[in-house]
Amino acid sequence: MDSIFYLVRKTVKNAVIDVFRHPLMLVMYGVFFLSIISAVLMGYANSTATYSVEKDTRALYGGYLALLHFISIPIMLKGLSSGTSFFSMCDVNNIFVSPMSEKKILIYGVGRQLASMLFLVVCFSAYGGMAMNIFRLSLTDAVLLIAGIFIMFILVQMITLMIFCLSSGHPKRANIMKYIIYAIPVYPLAVVGIYMFAGGMTVENLLYAVSQPILEYSPIGWLHGVVFGIIDGNYMNIVIYGILLLISFAVCILVFVYTKLDYYEDVLGQAESNYAFKEALKTGNFGENFGTSSQKLKSSNIGIKKGSGANAIFYKHLKEGERRSRFRFLNISTAVLLGVALITGLVINQIVDGIYRTTIIYLGTTIICSYLQFFFSAAGDWVKELSKLYIFLIPDSPVKKLIMASATSIIKPFTDGTIAYIVLALIVGGQIPDIITSILVYGSFGCVYIAANVLAQRIVGMNGNRGVFITFYMSLIFLLMIPGILLGLFSLSNAGELSIIAATMMGLPVFLWNMLISFLIFLIGTAIICRKGMNIYGGKITVEVVLTWKM
Amino acid sequence: MENVIVLSDICKTYISRNNIVYALKDVSMKVGKGEFVSITGKSGSGKSTLMNILGCLDTATSGEYILDGITVSRMNERQLSFVRNKVIGFIFQNFNLIPTLNAVENVELPLIYRGIKKSARRQMALNALEKVGLEKRITHRPFELSGGQQQRVAIARAIASEPEIILADEPTGNLDANSSREIMDILKNLHKQGATVVLITHDKNVADMAQRQIEIFDGEICS
Numbered sequence: 072m073d074s075i076f077y078l079v080r081k082t083v084k085n086a087v088i089d090v091f092r093h094p095l096m097l098v099m100y101g102v103f104f105l106s107i108i109s110a111v112l113m114g115y116a117n118s119t120a121t122y123s124v125e126k127d128t129r130a131l132y133g134g135y136l137a138l139l140h141f142i143s144i145p146i147m148l149k150g151l152s153s154g155t156s157f158f159s160m161c162d163v164n165n166i167f168v169s170p171m172s173e174k175k176i177l178i179y180g181v182g183r184q185l186a187s188m189l190f191l192v193v194c195f196s197a198y199g200g201m202a203m204n205i206f207r208l209s210l211t212d213a214v215l216l217i218a219g220i221f222i223m224f225i226l227v228q229m230i231t232l233m234i235f236c237l238s239s240g241h242p243k244r245a246n247i248m249k250y251i252i253y254a255i256p257v258y259p260l261a262v263v264g265i266y267m268f269a270g271g272m273t274v275e276n277l278l279y280a281v282s283q284p285i286l287e288y289s290p291i292g293w294l295h296g297v298v299f300g301i302i303d304g305n306y307m308n309i310v311i312y313g314i315l316l317l318i319s320f321a322v323c324i325l326v327f328v329y330t331k332l333d334y335y336e337d338v339l340g341q342a343e344s345n346y347a348f349k350e351a352l353k354t355g356n357f358g359e360n361f362g363t364s365s366q367k368l369k370s371s372n373i374g375i376k377k378g379s380g381a382n383a384i385f386y387k388h389l390k391e392g393e394r395r396s397r398f399r400f401l402n403i404s405t406a407v408l409l410g411v412a413l414i415t416g417l418v419i420n421q422i423v424d425g426i427y428r429t430t431i432i433y434l435g436t437t438i439i440c441s442y443l444q445f446f447f448s449a450a451g452d453w454v455k456e457l458s459k460l461y462i463f464l465i466p467d468s469p470v471k472k473l474i475m476a477s478a479t480s481i482i483k484p485f486t487d488g489t490i491a492y493i494v495l496a497l498i499v500g501g502q503i504p505d506i507i508t509s510i511l512v513y514g515s516f517g518c519v520y521i522a523a524n525v526l527a528q529r530i531v532g533m534n535g536n537r538g539v540f541i542t543f544y545m546s547l548i549f550l551l552m553i554p555g556i557l558l559g560l561f562s563l564s565n566a567g568e569l570s571i572i573a574a575t576m577m578g579l580p581v582f583l584w585n586m587l588i589s590f591l592i593f594l595i596g597t598a599i600i601c602r603k604g605m606n607i608y609g610g611k612i613t614v615e616v617v618l619t620w621k622m
Numbered sequence: 623m624e625n626v627i628v629l630s631d632i633c634k635t636y637i638s639r640n641n642i643v644y645a646l647k648d649v650s651m652k653v654g655k656g657e658f659v660s661i662t663g664k665s666g667s668g669k670s671t672l673m674n675i676l677g678c679l680d681t682a683t684s685g686e687y688i689l690d691g692i693t694v695s696r697m698n699e700r701q702l703s704f705v706r707n708k709v710i711g712f713i714f715q716n717f718n719l720i721p722t723l724n725a726v727e728n729v730e731l732p733l734i735y736r737g738i739k740k741s742a743r744r745q746m747a748l749n750a751l752e753k754v755g756l757e758k759r760i761t762h763r764p765f766e767l768s769g770g771q772q773q774r775v776a777i778a779r780a781i782a783s784e785p786e787i788i789l790a791d792e793p794t795g796n797l798d799a800n801s802s803r804e805i806m807d808i809l810k811n812l813h814k815q816g817a818t819v820v821l822i823t824h825d826k827n828v829a830d831m832a833q834r835q836i837e838i839f840d841g842e843i844c845s
Contacts, residue, residue, distance in 0.1 A: 074734040082722040085763065 075179050103542050107197045114200030115210050131206050133263075133281025135216065136295050140256045142220065143227040143291055147234060147252045177327070181228045188224045190541070195220050212302045219298035226294065226316070229323040236330040258289050274421035287312065290319060381467040381475040384456060388479040400479075400486040404447040408440055412491040413498065415439050420499050426571060433505040433574035436495065441516040444484060445548065453477040453525070473593050477521050484517025485510065502571075508578035515585035516552075522589035523547040525596040551592075555584030623654035625688075626787060626818050627676065632685035634671050634841075645671040646682070647841045653787075653820060658813040660821045660832035668841040670791065673822045677710055677789045678702045690786055707735050711780030715792035717772040719764040719779075725751060726760040729779045736783055743782075750778035754808055770801025777808055781817070788812060790821045794828055806831050 090096050199213035208216075234252075238245035266280030287296035293312040300308030378386035392399040415436045423431050453476035456462040462472055474481075488510040496506050527544040558580040566576040634646040646668050653659050663669045674680035675687065678694055681702075687695045690709055694702065706712075719728045726747050733743035751760055754774040764772050773793060780788055790809065794802035806828060813819050813833075823829050837844040 073737075074731060077731065077734050078720070078723070081727050082720075085722055085724065085727075 075175070078179075079182075099542050099546055102546060104193075107193060107200075110197040110200035111203075111213070112200070114203035114213065127278070128206050128208075129278040129282035131202060131208075132295075132299060133278070135219075135298070136259060136281070136286055136292065138220070139223050139291050139295060140259070142223055143230075144252060144256060146224075146227045147231055147255075148249070149231065177232060181232060184228055185224060188221075192217060192221045192224070208302075215298055215301055219294055223291075223294055226320065229320060229327075233323040233326045236326050255289065255291065259286050259292070262286055272417065274418050277418070290315075293319070381465055381471040383465070383475075384462060384472065385475040385478045388476075392479060400483050401490075405487045405490060407447065408444070408487045409491045409494060411443055412436050412440055412495050416495045416499050427573065429499060429501040430505050430571065430573040430575075432495075432499055433492070433501055433509045434577060436492075437509045437512050437574065437578060440488075440491070441513055444513065444516055445520060453480065453521070470594055473525065473596060477525070477593075480521050481514075481518055485514035488513035502575075504572050505574040505578075508575040508582065511582045512578040512585075515582045515589070518589035519551050519585045520548060522592035522596075523551055526592050529596050551588050552585075555581045555588070558584055623657070625652045626655045626690050627651070627653035627820070628686075628688040629675075630686040630688075632672075632675060632682045632687060634668075634675065634680070635683045644841050646675070649685070649838075649841070649843055651836055651843060653818060655786075656813075656816055656818055658810070658819045658821070658831075658833045659836060660823055660829040660834070661836045661838060662823055662826065662829045663838035664824060667838045669822045669824070669838055671841075672838060673789060673791050673820075676820060677712060678706050707732070708783075709786045711783065711785035711788045713773075713776055713780045713788065713790040713793045715795040717764070717769075717776045717796070719772055719775055721764050724761045724763050725756060725767070725775045725778075728764070728775055729782050732779055733783055738783075746782050747778070750782035751775070753781065753811075754778045768801070769797050770804055773797060773801070773805055774808065777805070777812075781812060785817075787818045787820060790819065792823055793821070794823070794825065802828065 090100060196217055199217045202208055202216060203210065203213045234248055238248050262283065262285055263277070263280045266283065267276055270276040270279070284296075286292050287308070293315045296308045296312035297316060300306070300312065378384075389399065416432045419432045419435045420428065453473065456476045462476060465472055492506050492509045492513075495501070523544055527540055527547055531540045531543055559577040562580045563570070563573055563577040566573065569576050629649055629651050632646055632649040633644065636643045636645060649668075649672065661669055661672060671680070675682050678689070678697075682695060685695065686693065689705065692705065694705060697705065720731070723731065726744070729747040729750055730743050733746055738746065748757070748760065751757055754777050756771060756774050756778065759767060759771060759775075762771075764775070767775065773796075777793070780790075788809070793809070794805050797805065809819055809821065810831065819832075821828070821832055829835050
């Protein structure tokens with residue numbers, strides 16, 4: 072274990088040195104942590120204010136349970152694939168050749184995963200501040216909620232480890248576990264569904280349903296039971312669910328200790344295959360053993376067939392998307408957006424009345440959905456193009472190349488928004504300008520996220536520190552959004568009689584600003600595809616960038 | 623010449639969709655102490671599987687493997703890991719340097735596995751880096767080094783503990799011609815100093831630099 076302690080010690084030391092070597096990183100981290108601390112302090116300050124209305128924490132119960140499921144299910148599913156999620160290539164080849172037991176090596180891998188999740192836990196602290204503000208929780212309660220999330224991460228990692236131990240080399244077991252994991256969220260959804268069906272689709276009934284103790288009977292609910300048992304002073308829950316959690320923990324450890332893993336073959340072999348595949352993607356040097364899937368292609372489906380110049384990249388992405396899924400632009404995020412939009416819309420529909428009802432529905436829904444979009448938006452297809460030579464060789468304008476490479480990622484949120492808001496409109500009604508503006512605003516936020524990614528890649532580079540990249544990316548999004556939102560608020564405050572379409576009055580300036588700033592960033596960011604080497608070692612904004620700015 | 627590696631009828635099989643795949647078939651070979659041997663073959667010939675067995679990173683399905691007089695094929699995982707650490711120095715194609723550690727820390731890490739004290743291992747790491755000509759780059763992180771320099775750090779890491787055998791798996795695979803020549807010069811120098819070097823490569827020019835070539839095809843030794 073000395074070597075692991077050495078590795079951890081030196082990694083932390085070098086990370087701190089890196090931060091002090093780059094003042095911009097120091098500033099960014101400072102701004103980031105200050106904003107988290109401010110959110111917490113503001114929440115604390117507001118939580119101690121006196122209110123005449125008694126707090127209703129039922130929404131917190133339901134939201135927290137949903138959050139725990141949201142965190143745990145994807146991580147558990149990852150454990151099914153292989154143990155390589157714990158290791159990078161250099162870890163595998165260094166630590167595997169060491170005279171350490173495989174169990175210690177796995178513990179190191181789990182520890183690394185947990186360390187990488189600390190960043191997320193810090194981000195969640197801001198939500199703790201929000202929870203203090205909205206639900207008038209005490210600081211202790213907020214800390215408990217955050218601690219619960221961190222414990223969830225630890226528990227889920229242990230469960231993931233157990234899943235890997237049990238399913239490694241046993242495809243049938245892996246299949247059974249996959250269905251068990253998929254079934255985990257079905258229980259709370261079914262319970263809530265039954266209550267809603269029996270009692271009516273009202274907000275009051277929904278709050279009643281999500282705060283039922285029966286929801287804590289599932290394994291993820293046990294942690295929920297302990298946390299809220301402490302908050303509410305329910306000692307019975309603390310004891311019962313605490314014991315159940317400890318038993319779960321012990322079972323995971325026992326499985327881990329007593330399972331014989333064919334470690335090298337599984338983990339190292341998989342890691343090497345994954346790494347070799349990524350390298351082959353970069354160099355284009357595919358041997359006969361490589362293939363993205365075993366899918367047989369019809370001869371009529373082979374070939375891109377459309378496009379010339381930069382838009383060939385767009386058609387290539389369309390073709391790749393078709394091969395991944397028949398419904399190119401539809402995936403789990405579409406379903407989640409639809410669900411969130413419907414729930415938010417229906418809740419607001421119950422609370423608000425009068426002539427402004429529908430416009431407030433679209434305003435509120437768009438705010439929440441655009442915010443949640445951040446968690447579903449990925450870098451998109453354009454990033455993959457940077458590791459290949461083709462984009463650099465296309466004799467076309469860099470702006471056009473960058474836009475075409477990002478086109479499918481830009482179209483996706485507009486598609487998702489169209490589906491979600493049309494369905495919402497069919498259920499709650501609404502005015503055409505509000506519906507269209509909501510779709511446009513949601514889509515435009517997708518553009519902002521992509522543009523921020525382009526700029527972050529350009530400045531931080533592909534091989535920079537991941538934590539720095541994410542912090543910088545999030546800071547950029549915040550900075551890019553603010554002017555548009557302020558313009559929207561200004562427009563809304565001067566709407567006068569047009570307040571009847573408040574969502575449009577606020578949304579239109581936001582949409583226009585988002586599209587404008589995204590386009591400007593694409594113009595600035597074209598340097599990233601002017602020269603292949605620029606992004607590999609981390610870029611800097613210099614005069615060179617201005618000189619390579621091309622229309 | 624005393625043999626440091628003796629493989630006798632080594633087989634390695636995998637079961638894939640109810641078919642048995644022979645990665646290695648009755649492979650027998652010997653490597654003498656202080657020899658420089660290259661193992662060549664096309665992609666999919668079984669070179670990497672052979673390398674993993676030689677390096678005790680994998681176990682053969684059948685056959686006997688004697689490494690420096692010890693019958694490795696009967697060892698458990700813990701014993702194998704000690705053998706890997708004491709007897710063998712690994713050089714990988716993709717360098718596998720830990721990006722969060724600088725050059726000297728990457729070289730020191732395997733020395734910690736051997737329980738070497740801090741002051742001694744720092745000196746050993748510095749000596750190894752000097753042997754590969756990187757004494758002025760000891761505090762550089764991998765992303766601050768060129769491909770050739772990274773591979774030299776990897777070689778320093780492999781030789782820092784003065785292993786009996788150096789196993790190099792495509793050490794020049796990711797390097798340009800100049801860097802490849804530098805790496806091969808380092809390996810030849812190590813060989814001159816008495817190290818036993820086993821080099822896996824698909825590159826004929828690189829393979830020709832060894833004293834002896836072993837060719838593998840479809841899991842069998844051809845020559």
